[in-house]
Amino acid sequence: MKKFERNRRDREFSLLIRSRGKCERCGNTQTLQTAHVFSRRFLRIRWNPDNAFCFCCRCHWWAHDNPPFFTEFAKTRLGPKRYQDLLDERNNLSKLEV
Numbered sequence: 001m002k003k004f005e006r007n008r009r010d011r012e013f014s015l016l017i018r019s020r021g022k023c024e025r026c027g028n029t030q031t032l033q034t035a036h037v038f039s040r041r042f043l044r045i046r047w048n049p050d051n052a053f054c055f056c057c058r059c060h061w062w063a064h065d066n067p068p069f070f071t072e073f074a075k076t077r078l079g080p081k082r083y084q085d086l087l088d089e090r091n092n093l094s095k096l097e098v
């Protein structure tokens with residue numbers, strides 16, 4: 001995939017995630033950003049809505065500063081099945097696409 005196409009998809013995906021309207025951790029409605037559960041380098045799940053939360057910038061920093069807590073947050077919010085599906089999907093083709 002060309003960089004231009006990736007950037008276009010990133011923009012659209014970010015709009016979709018931020019349209020949730022408030023931070024999914026603290027409820028703030030300002031400075032909304034897209035926080036990926038698994039890195040964007042995993043192209044297979046880069047635009048999967050289960051792989052992203054709408055966070056305010058403070059909670060986005062919290063997620064990056066506290067990976068174990070963010071993982072727990074994601075597991076709780078998605079539930080064990082959806083989290084595992086996401087993990088499986090990440091592991092699936094990552095070797096081919098990274």
Ligand SMILES: [Zn+2]
Nearest residue numbers: 023026056059
């Ligand atoms: Zn927040």
